Amino acid sequence: MKKKYNCEIPIICIVAMNQNRIIGDGQKLLWHIPGDLKRLKSITMGSPLIMGRKTWDSIGFPLPGRGSVVLTNSTTWESRGAIKASSFEEAITKSKQWLIDNENSKIIDVNKKIFLFGGAEIYRLGIEFCHTIEVTQVIFQAEQGPQFPFLKEENWNKEMLEHHYKTASTPEFSYWRYNRKNNSL
Numbered sequence: 049m050k051k052k053y054n055c056e057i058p059i060i061c062i063v064a065m066n067q068n069r070i071i072g073d074g075q076k077l078l079w080h081i082p083g084d085l086k087r088l089k090s091i092t093m094g095s096p097l098i099m100g101r102k103t104w105d106s107i108g109f110p111l112p113g114r115g116s117v118v119l120t121n122s123t124t125w126e127s128r129g130a131i132k133a134s135s136f137e138e139a140i141t142k143s144k145q146w147l148i149d150n151e152n153s154k155i156i157d158v159n160k161k162i163f164l165f166g167g168a169e170i171y172r173l174g175i176e177f178c179h180t181i182e183v184t185q186v187i188f189q190a191e192q193g194p195q196f197p198f199l200k201e202e203n204w205n206k207e208m209l210e211h212h213y214k215t216a217s218t219p220e221f222s223y224w225r226y227n228r229k230n231n232s233l
């Protein structure tokens with residue numbers, strides 16, 4: 049039986065994916081949507097982010113005002129500004145510790161939360177512990193690449209928050225919020 053985490057702090061997943069659930073090419077995102085990046089910054093500011101080592105490499109530096117908890121299997125890996133974790137459980141513990149360590153700083157979001165930040169391997173590890181998923185659904189042609197896991201549709205209430213039409217520089221995209229139905233965790 050899979051181990052369940054009793055994390056009193058909500059774990060929120062945040063992802064941008066295309067119509068085939070593709071989230072990137074393995075090294076970077078496939079699209080550039082400045083408005084989505086601004087929104088991601090505002091949603092995640094003051095919180096710890098749990099990410100895989102490949103996602104860390106794709107960003108290349110710690111995102112300001114947030115904790116970067118990086119999962120790796122390597123015992124020797126280290127990178128300036130990264131908080132290393134070798135299991136999902138340790139990533140949760142270190143995220144909580146980051147919130148404690150920064151409690152008195154102005155950056156901390158008063159509504160404490162931890163973000164499941166990707167990529168695909170890390171979404172697969174942590175999605176079962178999330179009650180909410182902030183989804184940017186992008187209309188973009190790509191069939192290959194790391195994929196967001198399939199969800200059991202019957203377990204989620206989905207609400208569309210905003211829709212953006214295609215422009216000369218950005219694809220069509222919309223913001224969705226998925227909330228897990230109470231009895232499905």
Ligand SMILES: NC(=O)c1ccc[n+]([C@@H]2O[C@H](COP(=O)([O-])OP(=O)(O)OC[C@H]3O[C@@H](n4cnc5c(N)ncnc54)[C@H](OP(=O)(O)O)[C@@H]3O)[C@@H](O)[C@H]2O)c1
Pocket residue numbers: 062063064065070071072073074075076077099100101102103104106119120121122125133134135136165166167168169170171173194
């Ligand atoms: N669209 C989005 O919202 C979004 C968000 C994030 C990332 N991305 C994209 O996703 C792609 C990267 O995703 P990915 O799935 O290839 O890689 P990833 O999930 O970012 O990182 C995978 C790495 O995490 C570590 N890891 C995985 N499971 C582990 C475990 N149980 N314990 C310890 N460490 C573990 C391993 O690192 P080691 O190899 O060091 O052992 C593994 O190679 C990039 O293209 C990125 O741009 C997109």
